[in-house]
Amino acid sequence: MSYPLQEIISLLTNNIRKYGSPFKIDHSKLSRWAYELKIKKGGDTILYTGLLYQLIPYIKATSTWLNRIGRGVGGVLRITSRLLDPSKLIRVNRADIDNVNRMLKNIASSILKTGLEFGYLYEDEMYSGVLLYDIGMDELFRRHAEKVYEKLMEYGVKNIITIDPHTTYIMAEVYPQFIDGYNIEVINYLSIISEHKQGNEQKTNEEIVIHDPCLYARGLNIIEEPRLILGDLGYIVLEPRESREATYCCGGPIESIYPKLSHEIAKRRISQLKKYSYKILTLCPICYINLLGASEEDRELSILDISQLIG
Amino acid sequence: MYKLDLADLYREINNVLNDSDIRKALDTSSYKIENNPIKVHEQYPYLDKYREEVRKAKEEVLKNIDYYIDKTLESIRKINGEAYYVENAEEANNLISELVGEPPKLVVKSKSMVSEEIKLRDFLENKGHKVIETDLGELLIQISGEKPMHTIAPAVHMTKERAVALLKKIGVKVSHASSLADVVMEVRKYLRDIFYNADVGISGGNSISADSGAIFLISNEGNIRNTTNLPPIHIALISIEKIMPNMELAYKQALLQAANAGLYPPTYLSIIAGPSSTADIEQTRIYGVHGPSKVTVILYDGGRRQYISHDYLWEQMLCIKCGRCQGVCPVWSLTGNYWGGSVYGGPMGIGWTAITEGIEKASKLALLCLNCMRCTQYCPMNIPLHKIIRELKKELFKEVSY
Missing domain, CATH: 1.10.1060 (Fumarate Reductase Iron-sulfur Protein; Chain B, domain 2)
Known part of the structure; x- marks a missing residue:
């Protein structure tokens, strides 16, 4: 059986249209990580996750399915709308959700440490629509972006602190091209926390190889910031040949278009990185999940996102 | 949708x-x-400067494409070349077939992406001509019946074992025990006679200069020199975006292509401006000495002009x-x-x-x-x-x- 590309694209985009994100998820659950930190709701300046980190467990669960479909397992009939409905066939791992919640808490804590005050939109926070932009569905993307902007206006938001390359790029570089009068200042959290000492007394002396996300390195020029942060934590950052502006893609962006090819690209990236260290650092939830998936066969490897080291 | x-x-x-x-x-x-x-x-740090110069020149040519096509055709005729502009694959194939003449003729080809676009080899073979690709990678592609895998290195995906198996099919004397150097030497021997006996040589072009009509061709194997020099007729098929305003920029474009393919300096850079000739006896010009007596340049559109304002x-x-x-x-x-x-x-x-x-x-x-x-x-x-x-x-x- 051939890969049901058309059906997959329809499902993902319909989900975004109906439920606001590529998966049919109860959005109120996605902001639970913030309760403990008692972040206020709304405000001039807010932390904006764009839900990308929160999607990790769902992407992980779904990619197993997509891979099986890519290999010709399963029939089109069985992968109808139930496929991307986690309450049905997709089993999301509780440990993955806990892991992501810790990542988000760490990110927020590291910003709090700088003394910067910010709010959060909790269940009203929306996905950026990046998938629609990436596959070229610009009209649908524009409508989604307008809804996101309306929500931000409703709360009187002026500045947003973004935490991943995709949401940062979309909201800083792409929204202004799609929304008339878009007037939101976007700053990435790495820029904020790299200017402050992480204040960790105990410095690690471990080596770690860095995987720059394409959009940070080639789209947003966020290159030195993570290195400063890691250096401050005491890490010895190893630069692969394909580093900085020459960084190599993790394959993530075509995960839903062509899972097998996406996976092979991730494996190729892993093989470039592990020449330097078995400890691989990511700076993006998509890179994290994709490289993690490609490292399963190699138990010595550990894939760490920067959000697991800070806070 | x-x-x-x-x-x-x-x-x-x-x-x-x-x-x-x-x-x-x-x-x-x-x-x-x-x-x-x-x-x-x-x-070679000066190459970096070429990038901007070449891009600017190409923008200039695209903006005034009709002017540059006409100027190029005129310049080619001034140096005693034949010059044509063709719009599509059918026109190009028919014209080349006419220029090659009554079948069966022996035609040698150097690698040209534009000839792939118009499926020239198939067209001439169907007319009853024998067509041989002379770039080693392209020859392998011809035998295997695949499509070129890379613009500069069409057979990048083939191993030596695969190449040997393919070359054996056309009678090149190689075996699995042959070293790479042996394989290349045997291909040279195989192509030698073909080059000498060919009726027509067909090439592409890395650049063509509008002010002189000269074509620039880069090669490392040396096959392009043989293809364009040994047969009595040379036909160059060049797409219109390869036109550069003058000799200097045409040269820079060709060098830049070689450099960015990682092959620098290129082993050979041929500049061909019309047929070979001599006037050494009695000051009377005679065409066709060691090189071709007839050089024809075909500027090929193939859908490009309609997208220049896209x-x-x-x-x-x-x-x-x-x-x-x-x-x-x-x-x-x-x-x-x-x-x-x-x-x-x-x-x-x-x-x-x-x-x-x-x-x-x-x-x-x-x-x-x-x-x-x-x-x-x-x-x-x-x-x-x-x-x-x-x-x-x-x-x-x-x-x-x-």
Whole structure:
């Protein structure tokens, strides 16, 4: 059986249209990580996750399915709308959700440490629509972006602190091209926390190889910031040949278009990185999940996102 | 919305992903395509300056394409060459067939992507001519019946074992015990007689200068010199975006293509301005001495002119077809030109497929792009390749009602 590309694209985009994100998820659950930190709701300046980190467990669960479909397992009939409905066939791992919640808490804590005050939109926070932009569905993307902007206006938001390359790029570089009068200042959290000492007394002396996300390195020029942060934590950052502006893609962006090819690209990236260290650092939830998936066969490897080291 | 019928493409790519020979070969070649030009640019820093000059000149030519086509044709005629402008594959094939003459003729070819576009070899063979590709990689492609895998290195995906098996089929005296050097020597022997006996030599062109009509051709094997020099008739088929305003810029474009393919200095750079001639006896000019007595240049449009004013595809035509974007692309490094149209693949190949085979075909291929911007980062002409590809993706969903 051939890969049901058309059906997959329809499902993902319909989900975004109906439920606001590529998966049919109860959005109120996605902001639970913030309760403990008692972040206020709304405000001039807010932390904006764009839900990308929160999607990790769902992407992980779904990619197993997509891979099986890519290999010709399963029939089109069985992968109808139930496929991307986690309450049905997709089993999301509780440990993955806990892991992501810790990542988000760490990110927020590291910003709090700088003394910067910010709010959060909790269940009203929306996905950026990046998938629609990436596959070229610009009209649908524009409508989604307008809804996101309306929500931000409703709360009187002026500045947003973004935490991943995709949401940062979309909201800083792409929204202004799609929304008339878009007037939101976007700053990435790495820029904020790299200017402050992480204040960790105990410095690690471990080596770690860095995987720059394409959009940070080639789209947003966020290159030195993570290195400063890691250096401050005491890490010895190893630069692969394909580093900085020459960084190599993790394959993530075509995960839903062509899972097998996406996976092979991730494996190729892993093989470039592990020449330097078995400890691989990511700076993006998509890179994290994709490289993690490609490292399963190699138990010595550990894939760490920067959000697991800070806070 | 176009129907996303990509089953054939996925099947082909899956085959490549499961073929360890092809994977190994693509791995090595993409590494070289990425890194060799870096070394070249470090060693010859003036090449960096060429990039901007060449891009500016190409923009100038595209903006005034009709003027430059006419000027080029006129210049070729002034140096006693024959010159034609043709719009499409059918016109090009018919014209070349006429120039080659009554079959059967022996035709030698050097590698030319434009000749792939018009399927020239098939056309001439069907007319009853014998056509031999003289670039080693292209010869292997001719025997295997595949499509070229890379603009500069068409057989990048083949191992020595595969090459030997293919060459044996046409009677080249090689075996699995032959060393690489032996294989090459045997190919040389095989092609020697063919070169001497050929009636017509057909080449492409890396550049052509509008002010002089001279063609610039780069080669490392030396086959282009033989193809364009030994037969009595030379036909050069060149697409219109290769026109440069003058000799200096044509030269720079050719060198830049070689450098970004990682082959610098190129072993040979031929400048051909009309037929060979002598006036050594009695000051009377006679055409056809050691080189051809007849040189014909055909400027080929093939859909290009209609896209010169297109809102995003125009920029693809600044491409010098060095193939650098292919080697640096994470997708191409695994798929080769299977991710492509019938001639062009990889990042630049998506745009070129749109121009030469239509937007619908190209926009489906575009879906596999990661939008990682690596191609754009490395393109010597600063073409925003990833943006062109995203624009093509948009074409897929233009008609969707929400």
